[in-house]
Each structure stands twice: as structure tokens, then as C-alpha cells.
């Protein structure tokens with residue numbers, strides 16, 4: 114450990130300016146397109162309330178314990194993902210490396226959707242979304258995503274914005290941005306949810322969202338629910354390890370480890386309430402996939418007083434939420450090159466963004482001209498990146514994190530770290546039990562099924 118400390122002193126590692134800054138930035142990473150865009154349409158695609166129920170079970174039994182494990186590992190080692198694993202057990206640094214790779218693939222398709230959000234911000238400003246008819250709104254969305262030049266251009270703008278924030282470093286860039294954006298987003302999504310559930314005809318959507326239909330549960334739904342937990346919490350690719358590493362030794366870890374998932378889930382549920390009742394009220398299909406938010410929400414705004422203003426505000430905030438997440442993905446990759454390879458921060462960030470853009474363009478094209486270019490089974494690039502990251506890479510990262518903290522580093526050592534500075538961790542025995550005996554086998558079984566479905570898709 115003394116070696117690690119010495120290494121840090123030498124480099125004067127950046128740290129969070131305040132504890133609330135860390136919580137907001139970590140919550141900023143968690144809350145993003147995963148909650149606002151992906152959660153509602155995944156609920157729609159995976160049978161409604163049944164998916165929500167399984168999501169909640171996984172969140173409590175798997176997501177929460179892993180969140181604490183990740184932050185603790187980061188704080189203990191004061192190193193980003195690769196170094197954090199490696200400094201405890203050399204051979205395990207590959208888990209951090211897996212996270213870096215995962216970051217590339219997530220940001221590749223995340224930036225596609227980020228680009229859509231930028232386009233929608235501009236469109237909202239010019240009043241081009243003040244339309245009630247879902248068919249017209251569907252046409253606008255379809256027209257935009259299928260035009261390759263503009264969607265690739267907006268994707269590039271999204272990546273450049275991400276780059277600009279990350280270059281400014283931890284406390285001045287990421288933290289400052291999150292402090293303003295997160296609370297504003299929360300208020301906004303609450304208002305939209307209230308409007309959506311009070312629309313005439315909303316009750317069918319509310320029932321679809323809340324009442325589980327057990328006959329809808331199958332292995333795919335289970336796999337997707339777990340993938341969504343990892344994706345939404347930003348767990349399994351080293352984000353929380355890296356963010357935790359910028360925490361100072363006297364910070365209490367229990368508060369953030371509980372409040373981040375709670376906040377994240379509240380936003381996802383609110384996004385569900387904002388979107389799904391409206392889907393039914395305007396006669397749209399819940400299973401219409403990635404376009405769900407972009408088609409239904411403008412219709413909700415069109416039925417609200419000051420709808421145009423709300424529409425602008427909303428898409429600007431979604432953009433902020435997406436950026437506080439995308440910067441965390443980029444940060445994992447950048448901090449690897451900065452901490453482990455001694456590369457200059459700006460240089461590393463520019464280089465990585467360029468590669469991400471190249472990896473991302475096929476995902477963007479998959480929504481247009483390359484829609485039917487299937488690279489695995491019936492998955493195009495966009496779907497493939499999504500499944501590869503949520504169902505395979507993040508899930509593997511989560512499994513390895515639980516084995517590492519529970520067994521390799523040892524749950525007792527982790528508890529010791531959590532209880533530093535006089536913190537009392539009353540639920541320590543429960544956490545230890547979950548991280549050692551529940552999380553690894555549960556995630557393992559689901560992961561095996563994900564691999565099985567990949568293999569089946571290949572042949």
C-alpha cells in the first residue's frame with residue numbers, strides 16, 4: 114500500500130472538491146439515457162410490470178451490494194479500474210481492462226442516441242416538435258435517424274462535448290457540471306410524469322407499468338433486467354471504482370452506495386411514469402423500441418401548458434444527463450492511460466474519442482442505411498453493441514467484481530475499509546453474505562444464458 118500512496122503523492126491526483134460533488138457526479142454517471150430512454154422502452158419490449166419487478170429484485174440483491182463493493186475498492190486503492198484490481202492482485206488487472214474495452218462499445222452506441230438528443234434540443238428550440246400527432250412525430254424521428262450524414266454529425270458533436278468536459282479534469286469539469294444539472298433534471302422529470310399520468314387514457318399504461326404479468330417472464334426478460342441494472346447503475350465497467358478512487362479517506366462510503374442506486378431508480382421509475390402512460394394515452398405502441406421517448410414525450414408536451422418551453426428544457430436536461438454519463442465512460446478509459454501509462458490527460462482523451470467515433474459510426478448507420486446489416490443473428494451494429502455490453506461485458510465485470518471483493522481481496526478487508534474513520538456498518542454480515550454467496554452464482558447463471566444466446570445466434 115505504501116507504494117501506491119507514494120505513487121499518488123508524486124502525481125498529485127485530482128480529487129473531488131466536496132462529498133456532495135462526488136455523490137452528484139456518481140449519480141450523474143448512473144442517471145442518464147439508461148434511465149430516461151432505455152428503461153421505458155425496455156419495459157415496453159420485455160412485458161411491462163414483470164420486467165420492472167425483476168429489475169427491482171436484481172437491484173436490491175445484486176446492484177446495491179456491487180455498488181458498495183466498487184466504491185470501496187476504488188477508495189481503498191486510490192487508483193482507477195485497472196490499477197485498483199492490479200494493486201491488490203496483479204493477475205486481476207484484466208478486469209479493469211475489460212471495463213476500458215466495454216467503455217468503448219457503450220459510448221459508441223450511447224453517442225448515437227446522444228446525437229439524437231442534441232438534434233431534438235435544436236428542434237425543440239425552433240418549435241419543430243410542438244406536434245400532437247404521434248404519426249407525424251414518428252415520421253420526424255424516423256426521418257432523422259435514417260439520414261446518415263446528419264446523424265453521424267450530431268454523434269460527433271456529442272462526443273466532442275464529452276471530450277471537452279473530461280479534458281477539464283475531475284473537480285472543475287465533471288463535478289461542476291453535475292452539481293447544476295442533476296437537481297434540475299429531477300424536478301423536470303417529476304413534472305412530466307405528473308402530466309403523463311393525468312392524461313386521458315393513461316390508466317392502461319400505468320397498469321402495464323406496475324402490474325406484473327408473470328406469464329411474460331422468460332430467460333430473455335431476466336437477462337435484460339439484469340443487464341439493465343448494470344447499465345443503469347454504471348456498474349461492471351469500473352466507473353464506480355474510478356469515481357470512488359477520487360474520494361478522500363475520511364469519506365463515508367455507505368451513504369453514497371445507497372443513495373446513488375436509490376436516486377437512479379427513482380429517475381428510471383419517473384421516466385417510466387413519464388413515458389408509458391403517455392404511450393397508451395396517445396395510442397402508440399409500448400414495444401416500439403428506441404424511438405419511444407422521442408415520439409411520445411413531444412406529444413405529452415404538446416398537451417401541456419407552456420409545452421414548448423417544457424420541451425426545450427427537457428431535452429436540454431436529457432442532454433446533460435447523457436453527458437454526465439458519457440463523461441464517466443470516457444473517464445474510465447482516460448484514467449487508465451493517465452494513471453497506468455503516464456499519458457497526458459488531453460492527449461489520451463482526444464485519442465480515445467477519435468477511436469470511439471470510428472467504432473460508433475456503424476452503430477449510427479444501423480439506424481438508417483445499415484439497419485438490416487446483421488452482424489450476429491438478427492442484431493445490427495447498434496443492437497450488437499448494446500447486447501454485447503449490457504448482457505456480456507458489464508455482467509462479466511459485475512461477476513468478477515463480486516468474486517474479487519468477496520473472495521480475492523476478501524469481504525472482511527472491504528468491511529474494514531468501509532468502517533474506517535469510525536463508521537459503523539451494521540449490515541456488514543448481510544452484505545458479506547450477498548457479495549460472497551448470492552451475487553456470484555446468480556450473475557454466473559444469467560451470464561451463461563447470455564453466452565448461450567450469443568452462440569445460438571451465431572448458428
Ligand code: PHE
Nearest residue numbers: 143145146147148344345347
Ligand atoms: N448508467 C448510464 C445511464 O444510465 C450509462 C452508463 C453505463 C454509464 C455504464 C457508465 C457506464 O445512462
